[in-house]
Amino acid sequence: MEIKKIGEVKSKYKEPVGPDEMRKSKSVIEIEAEYIDGLDKIDDYEYLQILFYFHKSEGFDLISRRRKGPERGLFTSRSPRRPSPIGLTTVELLKREGTSLHVYGLDAVDGTPVIDIKPYTSFMDQPSLSLQKKTPRYKINKMLKYQNMHDLLLKAGELHGHYCPYLALGVLAAADALSSLAGENDGMEDLLAVVETNSCFSDGVQYTAGITFGNNALIYRDFGKTAVTFINREKADKGIRYYLKDSDFISREYPEADELFKKVVAERKGNEEEKEKLKKLWQEIAFDIIEESPDKYFKIEENIDIDIPDYAPIFKDEYCSQCGEKLMAVKAVKEDNNILCRSCARSSYYQLDGRGIVEKNINN
Ligand SMILES: [Zn+2]
Ligand SMILES: [Zn+2]
Known part of the structure; x- marks a missing residue:
């Protein structure tokens, strides 16, 4: 096992004064020059998780009394005295200047070796209620901003009911389109999608883009192709179209799932065990697909002309x-x-x- 020091904490605290006090202060993490490229686009994130080494800590007790309450086991505490004296704190990133990360909330003393940094995004699961009411797609927008594809697919499953390859493909296409077209969609018909199929693929598009029959932004063109064109009518008069160029990849790369699909879905002949097996395989394939680049599966055409309907009329x-x-x-x-x-x-x-x-x- 090898752990490297990637940087060091610069803090006004030379000795520990208690984590609550320290977390109220600003400090700087000075990253070693050889790792500077690893900081590329780190300012996209508001919060970071900092892993650091408690270099002043010695020994440990497996059971001890914490500052408050009864005795308890070491692994239920944040004590610095542990077999592997590693600290983990979520901090707010205030700014980056070259190799210096200015952060708020780090409870580590001056000179603490930093061993790793990771972006922290699960705060997106907890918007305030007023924020959630003001921006219903707040969480999805965050996932899109950080291209948190795994969580997008996870949530799309709530709409679709199961995980499958075409759901993942719909999420993949929509997330890619939104990053190049519009970003945030408030469901007021500015961002449109023209889908050419009503398969699982369309649900991936609907969930991810916030484009539905109900908000009149989903247009169905009955072509029977796995394809979708997105257009933001406020910002551009040209669309971006995704067409699934390689529809044989499932039979080629996942033959077992392909055979089961024929039996369980196409012929409706599978038994319970086979249905469960197919669901499990589909889920695995879906979460594989979602980590890939969209151009692996899609022919992507930018700046295409597309005939789009006007805003939905209100009929008498x-x-x-x-x-x-x-x-x-x-x-x-x-x-x-x-x-x-x-x-x-x-x-x-x-x-x-x-x-x-x-x-x-x-x-x-
Ligand atoms: Zn499906
Ligand atoms: Zn009637």
């Missing part, structure tokens, strides 16, 4: 003369001067289902 309402229910006037059927809904008129209508958009008659 009518009442059906037979059932009395209210409907959009443009959806009504007129028969002998009577206004009828399609159901009462037994008229044909369009339905979006697993086959795409299909025209239906009331009797089929």
Whole structure:
């Protein structure tokens, strides 16, 4: 086992004065010059986790009385006296100047060797209630900003119900598009997506981009292709399209999952054990995919022209003369001067289902 010192703490505290007192102070972490490239883009993060070495600590007790309360085991405490005298503190990054990181909240004395630094992002799980109400997509925006792909997929599963390769592909495409197009979407129809399939892929897009049928920003083009085009109509008149260029990668790289898919989903013949096995494989593949670069799977076309509808109109309402229910006037059927809904008129209508958009008659 080898652990390296990557830097050193500069603090006004030469000796420990208690962690609470020290965490209220600013200090500087001076990183050694040979590691400077490792700090690239570190200012993207507001919080960092600092691992450091308690160089003044000696020995340890496995059970001892803490400052407050009864005796307890060492590994339930933050005592500096431990078999591996390593400290871990989450700090706020105030600014970076070359090899100097100015931080707030580090409880380490002057001269403490720093052994590692990691970005801290799970605070994004805890926005204040008022912030959450003001910006409903706060957590997702943070995940997108930090390209926290694993957590995005994890959350997309809440919408979709299971993890599968195409859900992951939808998340991957949408996260990539949002980073180049818009960033934050407030669901007011400025950012649009034109999806060309209504498969699992579309749910990855919907969750990640905040683009849904309900907010009228999701446009369905019944082409039956795994493809999506994003466009921000406020910012550009050109879109960015993702088309799945390599749809055979599952049968090629994950033949077992491919065989199970045919049996369980396509033929609906799998037993419970096979269904569970497929779910497990799908989950593994999905979390593999999400760590890859989008251009591994997609042909990405930028600056493409795309025909987009206007903002959703607000239609006037009518009442059906037979059932009395209210409907959009443009959806009504007129028969002998009577206004009828399609159901009462037994008229044909369009339905979006697993086959795409299909025209239906009331009797089929
Ligand atoms: Zn799925
Ligand atoms: Zn009616």
